[in-house]
Structures are given as structure tokens and as C-alpha cells.
Amino acid sequence: MKIINIIHHHYIPTAMINIIVGVIALSLSIVLISCGASRRQETPPKEELPYLNKQFELDVRWGASPKTVMLRLFDMAKLNPSDIFYDLGCGDGRVVVEAVKRYGLIGKGVDIDPARIIQSRARAEKEGVKDKTIFLNESFFDTDFSDATVIFAFLNNTLNKKLRPRFLRLLRPGTRIIMHTHDMGEWESDFSENVKSECINTGKLECFRTARLYIVPANVTGSWSWNEGNTVMLKIGQSFQKLNGELIGKESSAKIKKLKIEGEAFTMIVRFGDKADTEATYSGTVKDNTITGRLVMQSPYATIHKNWIATRDPATWRSIDR
Numbered sequence: 001m002k003i004i005n006i007i008h009h010h011y012i013p014t015a016m017i018n019i020i021v022g023v024i025a026l027s028l029s030i031v032l033i034s035c036g037a038s039r040r041q042e043t044p045p046k047e048e049l050p051y052l053n054k055q056f057e058l059d060v061r062w063g064a065s066p067k068t069v070m071l072r073l074f075d076m077a078k079l080n081p082s083d084i085f086y087d088l089g090c091g092d093g094r095v096v097v098e099a100v101k102r103y104g105l106i107g108k109g110v111d112i113d114p115a116r117i118i119q120s121r122a123r124a125e126k127e128g129v130k131d132k133t134i135f136l137n138e139s140f141f142d143t144d145f146s147d148a149t150v151i152f153a154f155l156n157n158t159l160n161k162k163l164r165p166r167f168l169r170l171l172r173p174g175t176r177i178i179m180h181t182h183d184m185g186e187w188e189s190d191f192s193e194n195v196k197s198e199c200i201n202t203g204k205l206e207c208f209r210t211a212r213l214y215i216v217p218a219n220v221t222g223s224w225s226w227n228e229g230n231t232v233m234l235k236i237g238q239s240f241q242k243l244n245g246e247l248i249g250k251e252s253s254a255k256i257k258k259l260k261i262e263g264e265a266f267t268m269i270v271r272f273g274d275k276a277d278t279e280a281t282y283s284g285t286v287k288d289n290t291i292t293g294r295l296v297m298q299s300p301y302a303t304i305h306k307n308w309i310a311t312r313d314p315a316t317w318r319s320i321d322r
Contacts, residue, residue, distance in 0.1 A: 049114040049137045065154050065180065066197035069209045070095055073178040076191060076213040077150050079103045086110065088140040088153045088163070093120025093133070095152055100129040109135045110143050146170040151177045160184045165321055173218035173286065174263030180211045187240040187321075190215045190262070217241040218264045218286040222316030226309060234268070234310070238320045266291050273299075282308055289314050 079085065083105040087095045090109025093116075100107040107129070109120050117137045124133040136143060140163070145151065148171060153160065160182055167177060183189065189212035199207040217240060224234045232249040236259070243259045247270065254272040257279075261267075268282040277300055284293020295308035 049117060052114045052137075064091065065095060066207075066209060067098075069180050069195045069197045069211055070098065072193070072195045073152065073180060073211050073213075074099060074102065076193070076211060077176040077178045079105060079150060081105055083149045084108065084147050085150045086143075086145050086148045086152065088143070088145075088151065089155055090120055090135065091116050093123045093135060096120065096133055096135075097123050097127050097129055099152075100124075100132050101127060105132070107133045108145075108148075109133070110138060110140045110145075111135070112137070112139050141166070144170070146172075149175055151175065153177070153179050155179075155182060157182045157185065167216060168219075168321055171216045173216055174265075175216040177214040177216065178212065179214070180209045183210075183212060184214065187214065188242075189213055190241065215241070215263050217261045217320070218266070219317065219320050220261055220266060220286055220291075220312075221318040221320060223313045224291065224310040225313075226311070235316075238318075240320055261286070266293070282310075284308060284310070289317075 079099060079102070081104040083103065085096065085099045085105050085107045087093075087107075087109045090096055090111045093109050096107035096109040097120075099105060109117075111117055111120070114137050117135045120133075120135040121130070124130045124135070151167070151171070153163070155163075160179065161184060164184055164187055167175075171177075179189075180195075191213040193211050194208045195211045197207050197209045217238075219238065220236050220243065221238045222236060224236065226232055230249055232247065235246045235248070237244045238261070241261055243261055245256055245259045245268070247254055247256060250270065251272055253274065253276070254270050255276070256268065257271050258267060258269040264286045266282075266284050266286050270280045270282070272278055272280070279298045281296045281298075282293065283296075284291040289312040291308075291310040293308050295306045297304040297306070
């Protein structure tokens with residue numbers, strides 16, 4: 001109204017007034033539309049954040065891992081540029097981003113909270129690693145992480161146990177799982193270490209966290225056989241990476257000294273002879289129902305090297321999650 005009064009005071013025709021008012025209105029509309037577009041662009045598309053407009057319940061509250069512990073876990077897992085690294089319950093993405101920056105690997109984070117995914121993507125972009133990171137807004141119980149070579153998880157004992165069957169079903173033998181503070185119950189870690197860390201809301205002057213490394217074992221349960229002039233059979237029981245075995249078809253003095261699986265690498269050492277002075281070392285790589293490798297026979301008189309292949313009766317396979 002004020003504009004029109006000023007215009008009338010200077011005797012500008014009504015037609016011209018209408019034109020001026022129209023231009024002003026159009027300009028305001030463009031500004032409002034632009035602002036609205038900017039606000040819409042700040043939030044990623046809903047299809048990328050499926051939980052943005054859904055109710056969800058957190059299984060565990062996110063808490064930052066102390067950096068000293070995180071870096072020690074990286075060392076224990078021997079991260080390298082060829083790794084595909086997952087953080088289950090990634091929070092603000094700091095662990096994924098740190099791993100990518102330090103080792104040049106591919107990093108993937110999973111979190112059911114869309115706000116955390118937005119934070120993670122913003123952190124990755126700020127740190128210049130956006131092109132090597134992926135952040136998924138979903139439950140890690142739904143995630144297909146079968147391409148992982150390393151899994152990081154700072155959850156709790158209950159969730160870790162629930163994840164065990166998925167780890168054993170989806171992950172390839174040799175995949176490394178790193179955790180701290182909490183464990184996986186009956187599945188004992190292959191290596192653990194108490195690491196000095198920052199004290200967070202404890203009132204203590206010195207704090208420690210237990211860092212744990214797990215290596216996913218191949219399943220070697222069942223009956224394996226091979227030929228050494230006669231058929232030899234090895235029956236193996238397995239609980240996670242722990243093995244027990246019984247040899248059938250070797251001489252009665254034969255005793256298993258060592259039976260080990262690490263990833264897909266199998267080793268068995270057998271001693272036999274009246275003085276237990278002869279030793280046979282069977283080593284090989286497990287692929288499905290076959291172990292392919294070498295047999296080394298050592299006695300006081302000679303050392304013999306042979307190729308060695310053992311095959312499993314598929315019907316004797318059993319689960320190793322007891």
C-alpha cells in the first residue's frame with residue numbers, strides 16, 4: 001500500500017502500477033521457491049534413508065570408540081588398501097572415515113538411525129573420502145555384508161551373539177572381525193589385548209578396553225578321507241575355530257599332536273612310531289568339501305614331501321555355532 005501511495009503521488013498511470021506490483025510479486029515467488037528447493041536439497045532423498053519417516057527402535061545406543069583402541073584394532077586386523085571394511089552401528093561415521101583415510105580401503109557403515117547416516121555422509125565429504133565410502137540406513141540384521149574382509153562392531157554381548165550365525169553364514173573364511181569391550185560368548189577371540197584408553201565419564205585416571213580379533217574359520221566338520229596306499233579317514237568335530245579329531249586307518253601308534261584351522265588354512269601334525277620319532281604334517285587350503293595342500297613326512301632318516309588332497313563326505317557336515 002505504501003508503494004502505491006508513493007507511486008500515485010508522482011502521478012504514474014494505473015497500468016504501470018499493475019506491472020510494477022506484478023514484477024515484485026514474481027520476484028518474491030522466485031525467492032521463496034529457491035529457498036524451498038535449498039531446504040529440500042539438504043535432506044537426502046527418502047529412498048536413500050528408508051527409516052526417515054518410519055519409527056525404529058535402537059538395539060543399542062551409539063557411543064564413540066576411544067581412538068587409541070580403534071587404532072589398535074586396525075593394527076590387529078592388519079588393514080590394507082584391498083580391504084572392504086564394514087562398521088555395524090556406525091554412528092557418526094568416524095571409524096569408517098578414519099579407516100579409509102589411513103589405509104585407502106573401501107569403507108561401509110550401517111546404522112538404522114537416519115540422522116546418523118546424514119552425519120556420516122557429511123563427515124566423509126568433509127574429510128575428502130566421499131567416493132570411497134557408503135553409508136546404509138538399515139538394520140545390520142538385514143545387511144548383506146558378504147563382501148566384507150573386515151567387520152568392526154562396538155555393540156554389546158547380546159547383539160554380538162545374535163550376529164554370530166550371520167557372520168558364519170555370510171562371511172568368507174579368513175574375514176577378520178574386530179571388537180572391543182564386548183565379546184561373542186562361546187566363540188573366543190583368536191587374539192585379545194588390554195589397551196589403555198581415554199576415560200569417558202568414569203572418574204578414573206587410567207582406563208583400559210579389551211580389544212579382540214576374530215578370524216572367521218572354515219567349517220571342516222565331518223569325515224575326510226584320502227589315500228596313503230590305504231584309505232585314511234579323519235573325523236573332525238568343531239566348535240567355532242576349535243577342533244578335535246580321530247584318525248582311522250593309520251597305524252595304532254599314530255597320535256594327533258596338532259589340529260588347527262585359521263581362516264581357510266588347515267594344519268594337522270601326527271606323530272607315530274614306537275618312539276614317536278616320526279612326524280607327518282598335513283597342511284592345505286579348504287574349499288568347500290576339499291582340502292588341497294602338502295604332506296611332509298619327517299623321520300630320523302629322511303624327509304619326504306608329497307601333494308595331499310582330502311575330500312569330505314558332504315552328508316557329515318555340521319554347524320559350528322554350538
